[in-house]
Amino acid sequence: MRLIALPALADNYIWLLADAAGAAVVVDPGEAAPVYTALAREGLRLRAILLTHHHPDHIGGAATLAAQTGAEVYAPVDERIAAATVRVGDGDRVRLAEPDLDFTVIAVPGHTRSHVAYHGNGLLFCGDTLFSVGCGRMFEGTPEQMLASLDRLAALPGDTRVCCGHEYTVANCAFARSVDPHNAALQARSAQAAQLRAHGAPTLPSTLDDERACNPFLRVDCAALVDALGGTDRVARFADLRRRKDDYKAVAA
Template sequence: MLTITAIPAFNDNYFWIVRQADSNFAYVVDPGVAQPVIDYILAHDLILAGVLITHKHADHVGGIQGLQDFYQNSLPVYGPKAEGIAGITHEIIDERTLCLPHLEANVEIIPVPGHTLGHHAYLIEDAIFCGDTLFSVGCGRIFEGSAAQMLASLTKLASLPAHCKIYCAHEYTQSNINFALTVTPNNPNLLQYASWVAKARADNIPSLPSFLSTELAVNPFLRCHTYEVKTAVASQFNTEINDELQTFTLLRKWKDNF
């Protein structure tokens, strides 16, 4: 069984600490800065065993050098070769699984291009570390890939077991809910989730992880095949919708300008 803990950083980032529940060896996912990770590891008597990187953006990789400096360049750092990230010691090219020391479960590597072209997600047991691809009630902006690539990546994640938990990298849930309520204001699942998230955030509790089953019910970007989302998008853009990709493309455009 995994123990997973969020380290809040910057305005809305989470760095995820991952370890077996009975182990003091831990990994960190997407450390954008080193010091909060070092502080957490020391405060909890843990040993940092390595780093997992989803993609190249600075708020996900900015802590690599600081961690290597602190640990005297002894840390294995795993990440996608295609992203060209300085400090990666174990480049992932075509591998589909990683076997990491001190983790009992293999890590499944899931390429999810869209936000960036080389973006990876990692599935460990029932935990999905998806960086900036899938957010709770939202998805990442498309900086390098195409809408078709991002939709395919989200569809890939949506096909995982519904009990999986979504560990994305940002606390965007409330702002995403505000947009989703504009798209599907009468979605009872969304209204219930919005109430729960508002209370959690008021108590300074992370809204993450989210369950994939929840996202399938409330996230408009995972519901572009539904009549409800299609008709909302058609109305917003005063156009006829022909397919799911058109719905997704326009929905992303709507969110970009929201």
């Protein structure tokens, strides 16, 4: 099974999975053109579309793609996603015959109230909930919800490949170093991400092992973050960390 990150819009990734027979699924197609280009280039047939949440940069191309290809559109229960043909919720399974894939749906509210992730086949499609070395803003959820969602994702197997929705890793590393400056794994990930981007390559997917070692939003209980943030309430520490990230401005070297 091939996994391809298709750059889209300003900094999105549309994820494409394809089998050797040419059947494909895409995740969060914010626009249709990159998908059409990839399907034509690779000789693929689109069979399914998975959507994580309702934001336009994740669903903008879904209706057009579905109409042109007949692909089923799997999406959370949310009236703002009109293109959905199959609604999914926490614990549901998405079993595809072509390509042969099986995902479990995980409810991950916080960024939006109805956000879901898809886990299976060694992959995690997590939209804007978990980023590499970061997490999404809480537009519709609470710190309690977002931290609980991240806890659920962090508990998945460490070799799971994290396929998130945006190329934010370099900026996220800069912020993470400001609160966790002595983390050697983070320093290595930051250097790796900078090198990849310098060559025009994606920094994704990462792995959950990488994220547990580097991502401050998954490390609010670690001694270094407790020292940096203070307090005994882990939700309060998480909320403080998210506020700091919202206000963070990188300082040029």
